[in-house]
Amino acid sequence: MLGNIVDRLVKKEWTDDEVKKYVGDYKSSYLTYANNPETRSVAASGGTTSALLISGLENGDYEGVVVCKTVIVDGKVRPKFTIATTSEEILTARGSKYVETPFLREVLPLIRGFQGRVAVVGLPCDLSGLKRRAAKDPEIGNKVALTVALVCGHNSRHALIDKTTKRLEREAGKKLADYRFSVGHWRGRLEAEFEDGSVVSKPAKYFKDYQNLFFFSERKCMACHDHYGYDADITVGDVWLFRLKNNPIKHTGIITRNDKGQVAYEKALRDDIIASDKLDVRDIMDGQSRIGPSHYNTTARSKASRFFKIKLKDTVGEKVSWHSYLNAYITLANMRLSEKGWGRKLIFKIPRPVLKFYLYFKKGLETLR
Ligand SMILES: Cc1cc2nc3c(=O)[nH]c(=O)nc-3n(C[C@H](O)[C@H](O)[C@H](O)COP(=O)(O)OP(=O)(O)OC[C@H]3O[C@@H](n4cnc5c(N)ncnc54)[C@H](O)[C@@H]3O)c2cc1C
Ligand code: SF4
Incomplete structure (x- = not known):
């Protein structure tokens, strides 16, 4: 009840042009979760991504799924891509890996060496890279049956x-x-x-x-405006609506972008693998209203980048307000600080209350429109 009121109070107005530029082309959007509580147990959000991939595998739409697991290498957490061929293997890879990955370097050889078609989960930039490769290389193109993008704020080193x-x-x-x-x-x-x-x-x-202060952000994220995965068949992400805060089940927001994505979603629903309600794409955008537009704004980061001797291309031609500019400056400054040895030491010496204050200040800037 209170959540509904808060959602209504903070609701943003998104014009059709804004939906088009931030989200891209889409067919429908839904509020979903995996019906099996086991699937949800260690998932990133509602476990829908894993459930949907299992549904496609069991329906014979593809024979494998490219997933990203975590492994411990020399005591360090590292991502590792594999092709899962069973539902158990898909479940092993649940959860978000907030760490840089060598996506194309690992995934292209995996797909080439695999006998059969695959579904691929990935970050927007990685799926765009895969799409470009698939267009040039039929061996890859013919094998990729479905792509599922994770909504992405940025990734960390x-x-x-x-x-x-x-x-x-x-x-x-x-x-x-x-x-x-x-x-x-x-x-x-x-x-x-x-x-x-x-x-x-x-x-x-x-x-x-x-992470939210962009300390240790990957550099490529500074030049990226794709928050929702324009090039995927389906996009999945968190749904940060206050009315869901006290719901015992965490949900996944789904955006289907084309017929292929819509069919994959409908099969998972028909097989009773996921639960789903219709959700306006603007509600998903409301949950991303702070980070979505600031992520998109490469113009602001491009303008601020000259202070840091980095060349960043303006890919979107946005109008830059003072607060977007200041936010872009802080984002780049924090990323640059974490590229220096003394900077890394300094970052971890910042007392938590100061870090929190700094974070709220940055979030405040991101919220202004
Ligand atoms: C770096 C990163 C940034 C994100 N930023 C946002 C954000 O700003 N807003 C938002 O709403 N959501 C964001 N997400 C997505 C969100 O965290 C969930 O992954 C998404 O909601 C799906 O949840 P789920 O429970 O349905 O997925 P699950 O059922 O848990 O399945 C997750 C799937 O994602 C794959 N995966 C995990 N990490 C990676 C990776 N790094 N590269 C490729 N595949 C991977 C796994 O293999 C698994 O198959 C981000 C995810 C990542 C990895
Ligand atoms: S912000 Fe863009 S470049 Fe960075 S990981 Fe996400 S999709 Fe890739």
């Missing part, structure tokens, strides 16, 4: 997760064996599993406060 897990290991006095970036409801919790089987769980903000 290894250094952030390495520092986070080092701290966790130091606090626990044990070696890391497994790691989940975020599980559970609303903003979620990180989970670190140690070699003796013990598990430490902390609010995800232990990692995300740094």
Whole structure:
């Protein structure tokens, strides 16, 4: 009830042109979750992505699914792409991996070496890269049966997760064996599993406060305006609506973009693998109203980039207000700071209350329109 009122109070007006430029072409949008609570248990949001991929695999629409798992290499958390051929393998890869990946370098050879068609989950930039390759190379093009984009604010470099897990290991006095970036409801919790089987769980903000300030952001994200995955068949993301905050089930927002995506969604619904309600795409955009437009605004980052001796292309030609400019400046400054040895040390010395204040200030700038 209160959530509905808050949602109505903070509701934004999105014109058709804004929907087109931020989201791109789409057919429909839905509020969904995986019906099986087991599927949802360690999923990033509502587990719909895994459920939908399992549905396609079981219906014979493809023989494999390119997924991204986490592995521990020399004590460090690293992403690893594999082709899952069973529902169990798809479930093993649940959850978001907020760490840089060598997507095309790992995924193209996997697809080439696979006998059969695949569905591919990926970040918007990676799926655009895959689409370009598929257009040039029929061996790839003929094998990619479905693409599912994760809504993406930006991604982080290894250094952030390495520092986070080092701290966790130091606090626990044990070696890391497994790691989940975020599980559970609303903003979620990180989970670190140690070699003796013990598990430490902390609010995800232990990692995300740094991430949301764009410390350790990948450089490519500065030049990216694709928040929703223009080139995918389906887009999936969180739905940050206040009316869902106290709902015991976390949901996944789905945007179907073409017939292929719509059919995949409808099969999962028909097979009773997912639960779904119609949701206006503007409601999904409301949940992303802070980060969506600021992500899109490469013009602001391009203008601010000259202070940092970086050349960033303006890909969108937006009007730049003072607050977008200041926000872009802070984003770039924080990314640059984390590229320097002394900067990295400084970042982790910032007292939490100061970090929080800085984060709220930046979020405030992102909120202004
Ligand atoms: C770097 C990153 C940034 C994101 N930013 C936002 C955001 O700003 N707003 C928002 O609403 N949502 C964002 N998401 C998406 C969101 O966190 C969920 O992944 C999405 O809602 C799907 O949830 P689910 O429970 O349906 O997926 P699950 O059922 O948990 O399945 C997730 C699938 O994603 C794949 N995957 C995870 N990480 C990666 C990766 N790095 N590269 C390729 N594939 C991967 C896994 O293989 C798995 O198949 C982001 C995700 C990532 C990885
Ligand atoms: S922000 Fe853009 S470039 Fe960065 S990871 Fe996301 S989709 Fe890729």
